[in-house]
Amino acid sequence: MATHGHAHASVTGAARRPVRLNLFAHACGHHSAAWRAPGSSVERLADITYWEELARIAERGRLDAVFLADGQSIGTAGVERGPAWMLEPLTALTAMARATERVGLVTTVSSTFWDPFHAARLLASLDHISRGRAGVNVVTSMTDEEARNHSMTALPGHAQRYATAGEFLEVLQGLWESWPMESILAEPDGAYVDPALLRPPLHRGEAFAVDGPLNVPTPPQGRPVLFQAGASEPGRALAARHAEGIYAVAWDLASARTYRGDIRSRAAALGRDPDALAVMPGLVPYVASTEEEARRRKAELDARLPVQDSLRQLSFFVGQDTSDWELDAPVPPLPPLEEFTGPKGRYATVLRILETARPTVRELLGLLAAGGGHATVIGTPERVADEIERWVDAGAADGFNLMPPTLPGGIEEFVDQVVPVLQRRGRFRCEYEGTTLRDHLGLPRPPQEIPAPTGS
Amino acid sequence: MATHGHAHASVTGAARRPVRLNLFAHACGHHSAAWRAPGSSVERLADITYWEELARIAERGRLDAVFLADGQSIGTAGVERGPAWMLEPLTALTAMARATERVGLVTTVSSTFWDPFHAARLLASLDHISRGRAGVNVVTSMTDEEARNHSMTALPGHAQRYATAGEFLEVLQGLWESWPMESILAEPDGAYVDPALLRPPLHRGEAFAVDGPLNVPTPPQGRPVLFQAGASEPGRALAARHAEGIYAVAWDLASARTYRGDIRSRAAALGRDPDALAVMPGLVPYVASTEEEARRRKAELDARLPVQDSLRQLSFFVGQDTSDWELDAPVPPLPPLEEFTGPKGRYATVLRILETARPTVRELLGLLAAGGGHATVIGTPERVADEIERWVDAGAADGFNLMPPTLPGGIEEFVDQVVPVLQRRGRFRCEYEGTTLRDHLGLPRPPQEIPAPTGS
Ligand SMILES: Cc1cc2nc3c(=O)[nH]c(=O)nc-3n(C[C@H](O)[C@H](O)[C@H](O)COP(=O)(O)O)c2cc1C
Ligand SMILES: Cc1cc2nc3c(=O)[nH]c(=O)nc-3n(C[C@H](O)[C@H](O)[C@H](O)COP(=O)(O)O)c2cc1C
Numbered sequence: 001m002a003t004h005g006h007a008h009a010s011v012t013g014a015a016r017r018p019v020r021l022n023l024f025a026h027a028c029g030h031h032s033a034a035w036r037a038p039g040s041s042v043e044r045l046a047d048i049t050y051w052e053e054l055a056r057i058a059e060r061g062r063l064d065a066v067f068l069a070d071g072q073s074i075g076t077a078g079v080e081r082g083p084a085w086m087l088e089p090l091t092a093l094t095a096m097a098r099a100t101e102r103v104g105l106v107t108t109v110s111s112t113f114w115d116p117f118h119a120a121r122l123l124a125s126l127d128h129i130s131r132g133r134a135g136v137n138v139v140t141s142m143t144d145e146e147a148r149n150h151s152m153t154a155l156p157g158h159a160q161r162y163a164t165a166g167e168f169l170e171v172l173q174g175l176w177e178s179w180p181m182e183s184i185l186a187e188p189d190g191a192y193v194d195p196a197l198l199r200p201p202l203h204r205g206e207a208f209a210v211d212g213p214l215n216v217p218t219p220p221q222g223r224p225v226l227f228q229a230g231a232s233e234p235g236r237a238l239a240a241r242h243a244e245g246i247y248a249v250a251w252d253l254a255s256a257r258t259y260r261g262d263i264r265s266r267a268a269a270l271g272r273d274p275d276a277l278a279v280m281p282g283l284v285p286y287v288a289s290t291e292e293e294a295r296r297r298k299a300e301l302d303a304r305l306p307v308q309d310s311l312r313q314l315s316f317f318v319g320q321d322t323s324d325w326e327l328d329a330p331v332p333p334l335p336p337l338e339e340f341t342g343p344k345g346r347y348a349t350v351l352r353i354l355e356t357a358r359p360t361v362r363e364l365l366g367l368l369a370a371g372g373g374h375a376t377v378i379g380t381p382e383r384v385a386d387e388i389e390r391w392v393d394a395g396a397a398d399g400f401n402l403m404p405p406t407l408p409g410g411i412e413e414f415v416d417q418v419v420p421v422l423q424r425r426g427r428f429r430c431e432y433e434g435t436t437l438r439d440h441l442g443l444p445r446p447p448q449e450i451p452a453p454t455g456s
Numbered sequence: 457m458a459t460h461g462h463a464h465a466s467v468t469g470a471a472r473r474p475v476r477l478n479l480f481a482h483a484c485g486h487h488s489a490a491w492r493a494p495g496s497s498v499e500r501l502a503d504i505t506y507w508e509e510l511a512r513i514a515e516r517g518r519l520d521a522v523f524l525a526d527g528q529s530i531g532t533a534g535v536e537r538g539p540a541w542m543l544e545p546l547t548a549l550t551a552m553a554r555a556t557e558r559v560g561l562v563t564t565v566s567s568t569f570w571d572p573f574h575a576a577r578l579l580a581s582l583d584h585i586s587r588g589r590a591g592v593n594v595v596t597s598m599t600d601e602e603a604r605n606h607s608m609t610a611l612p613g614h615a616q617r618y619a620t621a622g623e624f625l626e627v628l629q630g631l632w633e634s635w636p637m638e639s640i641l642a643e644p645d646g647a648y649v650d651p652a653l654l655r656p657p658l659h660r661g662e663a664f665a666v667d668g669p670l671n672v673p674t675p676p677q678g679r680p681v682l683f684q685a686g687a688s689e690p691g692r693a694l695a696a697r698h699a700e701g702i703y704a705v706a707w708d709l710a711s712a713r714t715y716r717g718d719i720r721s722r723a724a725a726l727g728r729d730p731d732a733l734a735v736m737p738g739l740v741p742y743v744a745s746t747e748e749e750a751r752r753r754k755a756e757l758d759a760r761l762p763v764q765d766s767l768r769q770l771s772f773f774v775g776q777d778t779s780d781w782e783l784d785a786p787v788p789p790l791p792p793l794e795e796f797t798g799p800k801g802r803y804a805t806v807l808r809i810l811e812t813a814r815p816t817v818r819e820l821l822g823l824l825a826a827g828g829g830h831a832t833v834i835g836t837p838e839r840v841a842d843e844i845e846r847w848v849d850a851g852a853a854d855g856f857n858l859m860p861p862t863l864p865g866g867i868e869e870f871v872d873q874v875v876p877v878l879q880r881r882g883r884f885r886c887e888y889e890g891t892t893l894r895d896h897l898g899l900p901r902p903p904q905e906i907p908a909p910t911g912s
Contacts, residue, residue, distance in 0.1 A: 035642065035648065036644045036645070037644075042642045046584050046673060048554070048585045074635060074654070074669050074670070074671040075671075076651065076654075079649040080647040080649060080651060081647075081648060083648055084671070085672070086673070087581045087584055087672065088578050088580070088581035088672055090546075090547065090578070091546065091550045091578060091581040091582055094547045095551070095553070095554050095585055098504070098554050099554070113571070113573075113574075114574070115571065115606055115607070117605045117606055118569075118570070122544050122547060125543045125544035125547040125548065126547055128502050128504070128543055129543065129547055129548070129551055148665070148667040149573045149666055149667055150571055150573055150666070151571070151664050151665045152665075179530060186491065186498045188493075191536040191537075192498075192535060192536060192538045192539055193535040194536075195532065195535055195536060198530070198532075208607050209604070209607045209609075210604075210605055210606070211601070211605055212605065213530050214530070215528070215530040215531075215540070215541040216541070216542065304644075
């Protein structure tokens with residue numbers, strides 16, 4: 001079977017490929033109680049120097065990129081429990097671009113709420129300003145509260161959102177190619193631009209009608225690197241067609257490997273090279289000089305977490321009210337994935353944790369406190385590096401989306417302690433070889449053919 | 457008459473008020489042939505260091521702000537004739553904010569094409585990143601080509617666009633107040649945000665429905681400084697109600713004085729303090745150590761301008777085909793302002809030039825070549841400073857929107873030669889007194905009452 005052949009090739013080939021490392025920079029860190037810890041960065045979240053510092057630390061560690069998530073509402077249900085959003089990511093990343101020279105800068109754009117001409121412009125401009133270091137995680141958004149901030153009464157349905165996302169990505173790509181740099185002649189006695197070289201997409205679709213051309217010329221990378229983070233069937237289909245990086249959720253190596261194999265098969269079936277697609281599951285690292293110390297630090301953070309808050313977060317993850325669940329009893333049975341209508345990826349993770357660890361409610365809360373079910377490694381720098389190598393060598397990941405429990409502390413520890421181990425072992429770059437995010441990820445410069453949508 | 461009383465107070469009060477100076481940073485400069493000159497900046501337009509350099513020069517001159525215009529299409533009809541747009545202004549200004557410490561940063565947002573939640577967020581974020589230096593020029597846009605980049609088939613009508621602009625500004629202001637900094641408690645053992653202090657606008661209007669609150673907290677200035685540049689009746693009404701700065705077009709002192717008086721009367725009639733509204737006509741300065749040298753430089757630039765290009769630009773300004781106009785004959789009679797359906801402000805200026813100067817077609821083209829009919833001063837630094845003082849003292853302006861014919865040369869000359877004259881005469885600051893754009897312009901920090909729309 002062609003599908004198996006590709007999945008297998010990836011496993012054997014993986015050991016020789018370099019590890020990708022991406023910093024997911026979120027608020028005071030990914031642990032829900034990070035902002036409550038003494039000396040946390042909670043006072044600095046609206047201060048751009050905090051975000052610039054995170055980008056500089058990532059660059060010191062020669063990481064591929066810094067990634068900022070985004071949401072389109074304050075998240076009223078969660079504002080008491082801790083910080084989510086503060087600065088808008090495109091502006092924050094522009095400042096971060098000017099505070100660094102090499103590290104990639106990945107933002108998040110919702111195709112459900114953004115006008116593609118504005119999005120294409122802002123992203124192209126970020127790519128010019130950063131000299132080819134921009135990336136974009138295209139998401140479809142998750143809540144009615146977000147819709148009600150954008151003149152809609154409710155979120156469009158899941159299938160509708162993904163159909164729009166596909167169209168959105170096609171418009172973006174058309175716009176990025178529409179004003180080629182070569183068209184700028186700038187002849188002192190002649191034309192500034194040769195209009196014959198413009199390629200307006202003249203897009204007429206279900207969701208958008210966009211003539212173009214864009215009024216920002218083709219960005220240095222041809223187009224910003226495209227990321228995707230949806231785990232549902234249409235999410236995977238979109239990722240297989242367009243994504244060059246995937247932010248995945250995987251609790252354990254086995255599920256990560258299955259997921260990566262599936263995505264690579266889908267990409268190959270569309271005629272794409274599966275190696276031009278980096279699958280990066282989230283990784284929550286607790287690093288210290290001894291495993292005991294790392295566990296102690298995790299327990300200290302966990303202890304700052306109000307149980308009621310964790311229960312509320314769990315209610316969101318599983319789509320039902322969990323506030324009356326008995327803390328020291330086993331987690332009650334949950335409906336199968338097919339019946340769940342919320343974000344499927346995270347729900348699948350919860351089901352996976354229940355299946356593999358059979359935890360009590362209290363134990364489940366602890367496992368979800370940082371990152372909500374992403375892989376968690378607790379131990380010495382060597383132990384964390386071992387685990388990273390193990391996943392990559394097993395074909396379960398091309399690298400990781402680092403989700404340190406606290407920031408900036410957690411990423412400093414990783415960069416200063418884990419990265420040198422990976423470098424000594426020859427698994428991670430000691431210097432950037434290139435200057436663009438595409439260079440770092442070993443991706444070709446577009447335009448390439450965009451595979452046509454399949455009939456499904 | 458109350459109207460006259462106010463207008464008169466402004467005239468006598470003006471002499472003691474400081475001059476406002478704003479750099480309108482556009483492409484290689486405001487002269488249509490600037491990019492054709494030897495040593496022009498045309499190769500650097502996509503290079504953010506060019507824009508950062510302009511902001512640093514403005515700051516060296518202690519200017520109030522740097523302003524970037526914006527359009528929502530490449531402007532196909534004009535791409536051969538010279539550069540218009542390149543980097544997207546919100547991202548460019550974010551980088552410029554990090555390259556400077558004091559100068560204000562004014563962007564342009566079209567209320568016809570922007571979703572107010574996105575616009576409010578980006579602007580609030582720019583205000584946080586710049587620590588209170590953001591401003592926004594809200595425009596209603598001008599062409600169908602722009603509409604066709606945003607899933608519309610044509611530009612909505614003029615009245616419709618201004619109705620939307622009014623609603624847009626109300627939504628923005630509601631959103632900026634909706635997540636007050638005081639609501640962020642960040643108590644280690646308590647709540648992060650007190651939800652009782654959130655003020656979601658729950659806006660339900662004709663053009664927009666926006667619940668809020670915004671997911672960026674109230675910006676340092678309360679809100680970015682609001683600018684307006686529309687000269688039509690609804691444009692003036694909008695400016696009188698909301699604007700704190702006005703980018704005007706005035707060919708001569710008399711028309712500038714009439715315009716400023718009108719705007720101040722309208723603001724006063726709405727219960728606003730007319731002194732909290734800076735009217736800044738455009739000023740195209742040709743500065744050199746002798747007037748002869750300044751004239752020579754202007755003639756040199758004018759000579760680089762292909763006559764056919766200027767005729768095409770003129771066609772746009774007057775809304776009719778001028779390509780067969782006889783160059784050395786007087787300009788043919790034009791229809792009165794009321795019959796003109798395009799941008800009224802600039803058309804009024806052309807009528808004013810015809811009335812005051814009775815030029816031939818060739819002479820009119822020369823007068824429009826830089827800035828399209830803004831006031832033009834040619835001479836020594838003292839002469840330019842004299843003219844600035846004369847307009848401000850006559851109540852014709854609160855200061856000027858500087859439109860140097862070439863950049864960066866033209867603004868360097870102004871900052872290094874004209875600013876010191878104004879400083880010696882006690883008419884311009886030698887150091888910034890405050891840190892925010894509101895400080896520079898002597899504007900109060902909102903929230904103030906927003907005057908209700910009048911019944912017109
Ligand atoms: C690491 C990671 C980061 C994500 N970042 C965002 C984000 O910034 N904004 C957002 O709306 N959704 C984000 N998501 C959610 C997904 O993009 C997607 O919308 C969600 O998983 C639901 O889609 P699905 O039904 O295809 O799984 C993220 C998911 C993952 C795993
Ligand atoms: C100095 C100045 C700057 C302007 N900048 C812009 C701009 O960046 N984008 C835009 O669409 N219109 C711009 N305009 C045009 C006006 O905002 C307005 O849309 C135009 O004058 C038509 O409106 P009106 O009919 O009210 O005059 C500018 C006008 C002036 C005088």
